[in-house]
Amino acid sequence: xxxxxxxxxxxxxxxxxxxxxxxxxxxxxxxxxxxxxxxxxxxxxxxxxxxxxxxxxxxxxxxxxxxxxxxxxxxxxxxxxxxxxxxxxxxxxxxxxxxxxxxxxxxxx
Amino acid sequence: xxxxxxxxxxxxxxxxxxxxxxxxxxxxxxxxxxxxxxxxxxxxxxxxxxxxxxxxxxxxxxxxxxxxxxxxxxxxxxxxxxxxxxxxxxxxxxxxxxxxxxxxxxxxxxxxxx
Numbered sequence: 001x002x003x004x005x006x007x008x009x010x011x012x013x014x015x016x017x018x019x020x021x022x023x024x025x026x027x028x029x030x031x032x033x034x035x036x037x038x039x040x041x042x043x044x045x046x047x048x049x050x051x052x053x054x055x056x057x058x059x060x061x062x063x064x065x066x067x068x069x070x071x072x073x074x075x076x077x078x079x080x081x082x083x084x085x086x087x088x089x090x091x092x093x094x095x096x097x098x099x100x101x102x103x104x105x106x107x108x109x
Numbered sequence: 110x111x112x113x114x115x116x117x118x119x120x121x122x123x124x125x126x127x128x129x130x131x132x133x134x135x136x137x138x139x140x141x142x143x144x145x146x147x148x149x150x151x152x153x154x155x156x157x158x159x160x161x162x163x164x165x166x167x168x169x170x171x172x173x174x175x176x177x178x179x180x181x182x183x184x185x186x187x188x189x190x191x192x193x194x195x196x197x198x199x200x201x202x203x204x205x206x207x208x209x210x211x212x213x214x215x216x217x218x219x220x221x222x223x
Contacts, residue, residue, distance in 0.1 A: 004151070008149065030208055031208070031209070033211070035214075040216075040219075041216060042113070042199070042214035042215055042216045042217060043152075043199070043214045044214070045211055045212075045213070048209075048211065050208075087152070089152075091210055095205065095208065095210045096154065096157070096165070096210070097152075097154075097210065097212060098151075099151040099152040100151055101149055101150055101151045102149075102151075
């Protein structure tokens, strides 16, 4: 079957670094997405990984290990505006997205 | 208008009402989606339209009825809903091409069923 898991909530301090993990199980895999969703707003695209390794985009980086069924989103130099939910989703063999429940990230001053 | 728009943003309805949610995408995409988002649960894919043809219906109750008149517009017709249907309903679109399916979301309709 298919399964995807991420922590429900994390807390971090402004200016610090936080890593949000995502693990998945599936027989068909075509890439992994990370989205950011502020409260009451639409999810917005952050990153896409299809090959193993680290993709860096400014303060945000995303890592994928296909053999381990594991990804993480790394946020550096945290700002208060980074307080949001972070959703991971993998693309299955039918190219549909299978979503995790999201990780609510709370940033404290 | 840009991106994906949804109306209304908020809707309160009784269990005997009939209402419709509207979604419009201004991105020239060829696929549109309805998702249900409940607190602390994964996004639940309800319906997929690819080139205006419904390609997915993930065991959604018949009280939800989708309509896709063209590749830019998507509706979700609601009737005799239950309180457990209260949730955020998100519309998304994408340009399906081969092995990539980045989805663009609207702001959602917050639905409350009394």
